[in-house]
Amino acid sequence: MEMPNFTPRLETVSKDRYKIKFMDDGYPGKDLGDTVACHPIYGIYVIRDYLFQYKKTKDINYQKAAIKVADAAIQRMERFKNSLVFWYKADSFFNSTSEAYYSGLTQAYYAEVLAQLYTSTKIDKYKEAAKKIYNSLKIPVSEGGVFHHSSKGPSIQEYPMSPNGYVLNGWLSAISSLKNYADLLQANDATVFWRENLNTVCRLLPLYDAPLFANSRYTLNGSSTIKINATRGNVELQEVNVNIPGEGMFELVVDSKKNYANYIDNNSVVQRGQKTFTKNHSALLSVLLSRFSYPEENEMIIRLVSNEASSLKIAILRPTYSPKINKPPQKYVSLEEIPIHKGENLVKVNIPWKHLDALATPTTFKQFGSKWHNVYHFIHINRLEEFYAITKDKRLLNYSKKWKKYVNSWKDLPLYKGLELKPYNKK
Secondary structure (H helix, E strand, O other): OOOOOOOHHHHHHHHHHHOEEEOOOOOEEEEOOOOEEOOOOHHHHHHHHHHHHHHHHOOHHHHHHHHHHHHHHHHHOEEEOOEEEOOEOOOOOOOOOOOOEOOHHHHHHHHHHHHHHHHHHOOHHHHHHHHHHHHHHHOEHHHOOOEEEEOOEEEEOOOOOOOOOOOHHHHHHHHHHHHHHHHHHOOHHHHHHHHHHHHHHHHHHHHHEEHHHOEEEOOOEEEEEEEEEEOOOOEEEEEEEEEEOOOEEEEEEEEOOOOOOOEEEHHHEEEEOOEEEEEOOEEEEEEEEEHHHOOOOEEEEEEEEEOOOEEEEEEEEOOOOOOOOOOOOOOEEEEEEEEEOOEEEEEEEEEOHHHOOOOOOEOOEEEEOOEEEEOHHHHHHHHHHHHHHHHOOHHHHHHHHHHHHHHHHHHHOHHHOOOOOOOOOOO
């Protein structure tokens, strides 16, 4: 069938950013020029759009188009344990990690939109698919899923990271979709689940506040590089861990460059059999730190063997923030110099928060046409207002008001000069 036009809003966003083009089975992919790639979340955008137009116009062609896209999306999903999952495959253009994963946000969106399609069509397969997709949100991270039960409550992980990312816009959007799914299908378990998740968000809201940047944070974790330098000779690195109080211990192993991961940079060390040594007295440790433990500090724990008495200098590449373009940090700051003796040593170093103001990146601005708009800060505000209207939880109201005041201050801050002060497409 010939697919009907999108609403003007989706048409504009597609032209500026999404570049939607239908694939042979009716699934909306992204036109990359030489190929059309499957993005798991695009099906949601198009189904929503067609269902909106069907509800508004009663034109059956919109409902048929929504069905076609939904069928193509379900066909591309795979069974995983007792669920249905749309994987971001390892070789996907849209997967910036090194392994296949599924997204808690994408799954929650599909649970909602297929529940909506069921209420529109009364076709049972969409209700059953929605339920199976919902089940995927209860599979623990340790089993390849997205459910993370932190020391402060349950959470849905948008994409796999260790320590957990707590990506705020994705988490809040997933909770919103779960609420709608629960209401549409009268799913009591889902109602309890979204409320528990929201309570965890509320407990963590102070950690997302970034007053130094008049902004909110996109996530609670962030990458940095720690450089260790032995003042005399090379040392053997037997075990390296980063400890995030309340979240756990995360081991660093030798690896090549990876996103959102803890590892020892393979180009910075020498490996001899099963042993790892510093190269030219030093090594680079890529660490994924987290604000989750605040005010307790993150801690590096290094077990090493030295052939002589020496000292170990430890420095961190201090994270920086740029609202438009992610500029890599340039400056190392010293953390500590620790004496080490001949033989085995256990080195522990805390990472002071004074070096980590920009860790857990404040929300940035995206380019739409010739203009730059902040997307996620406004999503944060809107979601907090949405849930305050439902729950009357004052924690949500307080931060929505505070973050709105930040927006009003942007016009006076050199950091945001030349950037748009309103959401994209907001008149």
